[in-house]
Amino acid sequence: MGDRMMAEPQDIALELSGVSKTYQISQGLFAASKPLRALDNISLQLRRGEVLGLVGESGCGKSTLAKVLLGLEKPTRGDVRIFDQPFGSHDRKWIARRIQPIFQDPYSSLNPRKSVREIITLPLRVHSVGKTSGWNDGVSRMLDLVGLPQRLIDANPSQMSGGQRQRVAIARALIMRPEVVICDEPTSALDVSVQSQILNLLMDLRDELGLTYLFISHNLAVVEHIASRVAVMYLGRVVEQGPAARIFETPKHPYAVALLDSILTPDPSMDVPDVDLDGNFPNPVDPPSGCTFHPRCASATSLCSRLRPEPVQQAPGFVTCHLHDPNQQKDMA
Amino acid sequence: MQLSPLARRRLTSFRANSRAFWSLILFCILFGFSLLAEFVANDKPLIVNYRGDFYFPIVQFYPETAFGGDFRTEAIYRDIEVQCLIQSGGLVSCLDDPESTLDGLADGNVNGQEIERGWLLWPLIPYAYDTVNDLGRSAPSPPDKNHWLGTDDTARDVLARVIYGFRLSVNFTIVVTLATSMIGVAAGVVQGFFGGAIDLFFQRLIELWGSTPSLYIIIIVAAIWQMDFWLLAGLMTLFGWTALVGVVRAESLRARNLEYIRAARALGLSSIAIMFRHVLPNAMVATLTLLPFIITGVIGSLAALDYLGFGLPSSGPSLGELTLQAKRNLQAPWLGFTAFFTFAVMLSLLVFIFEGVRDAFDPRKSFK
Numbered sequence: 001m002g003d004r005m006m007a008e009p010q011d012i013a014l015e016l017s018g019v020s021k022t023y024q025i026s027q028g029l030f031a032a033s034k035p036l037r038a039l040d041n042i043s044l045q046l047r048r049g050e051v052l053g054l055v056g057e058s059g060c061g062k063s064t065l066a067k068v069l070l071g072l073e074k075p076t077r078g079d080v081r082i083f084d085q086p087f088g089s090h091d092r093k094w095i096a097r098r099i100q101p102i103f104q105d106p107y108s109s110l111n112p113r114k115s116v117r118e119i120i121t122l123p124l125r126v127h128s129v130g131k132t133s134g135w136n137d138g139v140s141r142m143l144d145l146v147g148l149p150q151r152l153i154d155a156n157p158s159q160m161s162g163g164q165r166q167r168v169a170i171a172r173a174l175i176m177r178p179e180v181v182i183c184d185e186p187t188s189a190l191d192v193s194v195q196s197q198i199l200n201l202l203m204d205l206r207d208e209l210g211l212t213y214l215f216i217s218h219n220l221a222v223v224e225h226i227a228s229r230v231a232v233m234y235l236g237r238v239v240e241q242g243p244a245a246r247i248f249e250t251p252k253h254p255y256a257v258a259l260l261d262s263i264l265t266p267d268p269s270m271d272v273p274d275v276d277l278d279g280n281f282p283n284p285v286d287p288p289s290g291c292t293f294h295p296r297c298a299s300a301t302s303l304c305s306r307l308r309p310e311p312v313q314q315a316p317g318f319v320t321c322h323l324h325d326p327n328q329q330k331d332m333a
Numbered sequence: 334m335q336l337s338p339l340a341r342r343r344l345t346s347f348r349a350n351s352r353a354f355w356s357l358i359l360f361c362i363l364f365g366f367s368l369l370a371e372f373v374a375n376d377k378p379l380i381v382n383y384r385g386d387f388y389f390p391i392v393q394f395y396p397e398t399a400f401g402g403d404f405r406t407e408a409i410y411r412d413i414e415v416q417c418l419i420q421s422g423g424l425v426s427c428l429d430d431p432e433s434t435l436d437g438l439a440d441g442n443v444n445g446q447e448i449e450r451g452w453l454l455w456p457l458i459p460y461a462y463d464t465v466n467d468l469g470r471s472a473p474s475p476p477d478k479n480h481w482l483g484t485d486d487t488a489r490d491v492l493a494r495v496i497y498g499f500r501l502s503v504n505f506t507i508v509v510t511l512a513t514s515m516i517g518v519a520a521g522v523v524q525g526f527f528g529g530a531i532d533l534f535f536q537r538l539i540e541l542w543g544s545t546p547s548l549y550i551i552i553i554v555a556a557i558w559q560m561d562f563w564l565l566a567g568l569m570t571l572f573g574w575t576a577l578v579g580v581v582r583a584e585s586l587r588a589r590n591l592e593y594i595r596a597a598r599a600l601g602l603s604s605i606a607i608m609f610r611h612v613l614p615n616a617m618v619a620t621l622t623l624l625p626f627i628i629t630g631v632i633g634s635l636a637a638l639d640y641l642g643f644g645l646p647s648s649g650p651s652l653g654e655l656t657l658q659a660k661r662n663l664q665a666p667w668l669g670f671t672a673f674f675t676f677a678v679m680l681s682l683l684v685f686i687f688e689g690v691r692d693a694f695d696p697r698k699s700f701k
Contacts, residue, residue: 072595100599109592127601
C-alpha cells in the first residue's frame with residue numbers, strides 16, 4: 001500500500017494492523033451477552049516525530065484505541081507493533097518506558113493524596129531509574145520544562161488549577177523520556193484560555209524532545225492546529241485518514257465532511273453550522289448493516305446498507321466509502 | 334526522622350484541632366497509667382526493705398520464708414503477720430501477736446532486743462483487681478478513704494478494677510480493631526479493584542456471613558472452651574471484619590476507573606502495588622470515618638458480652654461485669670456511676686481523637 005511504502009519500517013513508531021477489540025455486553029441475567037465492537041479492524045501507522053490526530057464522536061472507540069496502545073487492554077484480534085517489534089513480546093514496563101499517556105481530566109488523573117514530587121517521581125520509582133538523590137533534580141528540571149514554578153513541588157493536586165494539574169500530568173508522562181505520547185483529549189477538560197497554553201506546551205515539548213504524538217480529540221480546531229496527519233473514526237472503524245491539510249481542505253468521506261462542517265467559527269455573524277447529519281449516533285451493540293454510517297449519510301445508496309466498504313486509497317490517504325471506490329462506482333452507476 | 338510534607342501537614346492539622354489533640358494527650362496519659370496498672374494498683378508492695386535488703390515483689394516471687402515466715406508459698410503482703418515480719422526484721426512474735434509487736438516497733442527495740450527495722454512501699458492503690466478485702470461489713474461498701482470508689486459485691490476495690498478494666502478494654506479494642514480493619518480493608522480493596530465475578534462472589538459470601546448470629550456462636554464456643562482474651566478477640570474479628578468491606582469496596586470501585594489509576598497501570602505498576610499504594614490511601618478517609626464506630630462498637634460489645642456473662646471470665650477486671658454488678662446492687666450507686674463515667678470518658682475521648690484524625694487525613698479539608 002502506498003502509504004506504507006512512503007515510510008521506512010524504522011520510522012514507524014506504532015503500527016496497528018487489523019486490530020479489533022470486542023467487549024461482551026451483558027443483556028441481563030438470562031440473555032446471552034452481545035458483542036460490542038469498540039474497535040473494528042483498525043489499521044493505523046504512527047510515524048516517528050509526527051502528530052497523528054484521531055478524531056470522532058464520543059463513543060466511536062478513540063479511547064479504547066488509546067487503552068490498547070497503552071497496554072491497558074488486549075486487542076481481541078490483530079497485531080500491534082511497536083518500533084517494528086510485536087507488542088506481546090514485551091512486558092508492560094518495557095512498553096511503559098516508550099509510550100506514556102496524558103489523560104483528559106487532570107482532576108482525576110492525579111492521585112489527590114500524593115504531592116507533585118511524588119506524582120512526578122512515580123515513574124522513576126516504578127522503573128527504579130537512577131538514584132533517589134538524583135530524583136529531586138529530575139523533578140526540578142521537569143517543572144521548568146512544563147513551566148511550573150518550583151514552589152509547587154510539595155503542593156497537592158487539590159491546591160492547583162486545572163492547567164497546572166495538566167502540566168504535572170505532562171511532566172509525569174515525560175520524565176521517563178518516552179518516544180510516543182498518547183494524548184487522550186488532553187485539553188477538553190480545560191478552560192479555553194488554558195487550552196492553548198497546554199497545546200503550545202505540547203508542541204514546544206515535541207520540538208525539544210522529538211516526541212511522537214497520537215492526539216485524540218473531538219475538537220477539530222485543535223487537531224487542525226497541531227496534527228500533521230488525521231484519522232477520522234466512526235463506530236470503531238477508521239473511515240478516512242490522510243495528511244491534515246488534505247483532510248481539512250477536501251474531506252472525502254461523508255462523515256468527515258459533516259464533521260468538518262460542524263466546526264464552530266469564532267465569527268459571531270455566522271450561524272451555528274447546519275450539519276448534514278441525520279439521526280443519532282447508532283447503538284454500537286447493534287450497528288447498522290453494511291456501511292455503519294449509511295443511516296445518517298445523505299448520499300447513501302442501497303449498496304451502502306448491504307455491503308461493507310473497504311478502505312480505498314485516495315491519494316494521499318485512505319477512505320472507507322463506496323462513493324470513492326472506483327469499482328463500486330461502476331456498480332452504482 | 335524526616336517526615337514527608339504530607340505527614341507534616343496532617344500532623345499540623347491534627348494539632349490545630351485542639352479538642353482532638355487534648356483528647357489524645359489525656360487518653361495517652363490514662364492508657365499509659367493503666368498500662369502500668371501493676372505498679373499503680375496492686376496488693377503487693379512496690380519495694381520491700383527487709384533486713385537492709387531490697388525486694389521487688391511485683392516483679393519477683395518471694396516465699397513467706399524469705400521474710401522469716403513459715404510458708405513456702407508467696408508471701409501475702411496484705412497480711413498483718415507478713416507486714417510485721419518485714420518491719421521487724423523477722424521477729425517470731427509477729428506470728429503470734431502481730432498487732433502488739435507492731436506497736437512495740439515504734440521504740441526501735443522489742444523486749445530489750447535491738448531489731449533491724451524494715452519497711453514496705455505500697456502502690457498508690459494497695460489493692461489489685463482481684464484482691465478480696467476484709468471489710469468488716471457487708472460487701473458493696475461505699476467509697477471511703479481506703480477504697481476511693483468503694484468496693485463491689487465481692488469486696489474488691491472498684492478503682493483497682495476500673496484501672497485494670499480500662500486497660501483490658503483498650504487492649505482488646507486495639508487487637509480486634511486492628512485485625513478487623515486489616516482483613517476488612519484488604520478484602521474490600523481486592524473486591525472493588527477486581528470487580529466482576531470476584532466481587533459478586535464475595536459480596537454474597539459476606540451477606541451470608543453477616544447474617545450468621547454471632548452472639549450464638551460466641552455462646553456456643555464459650556460453652557465448649559474456656560473463654561479467654563485471645564479466643565474472644567478471635568471470635569469478634571471473625572464476625573467483625575465485614576464492617577469495613579462495604580466502604581472500602583465502594584471507594585476502590587470508584588477509584589479503579591479514575592485516570593490516575595490508569596496512568597499508574599500504564600506505567601507498568603503491578604495490580605498489588607496499585608491497590609495498596611494508590612487505591613487504598615484514598616479509601617483511608619472512608620475507613621477512618623468508620624473507625625471510631627468500630628472502636629466504640631468493640632468496646633460496647635465486649636462490655637455487653639461481659640454484662641451478659643458470655644464474655645471473659647468474671648474474675649477478670651471487666652467494665653461490663655462492673656455494670657452487671659451495678660444492676661444487681663442498685664443500693665450501691667457508686668458501681669453504676671463508676672461504670673457509666675468510665676465508659677463515657679473512654680468512648681468520648683476515642684471519638685474525639687478519631688474525628689481529628691479523620692479530618693487531618695482528608696485532603697480536601699484545609700486548615701490554617
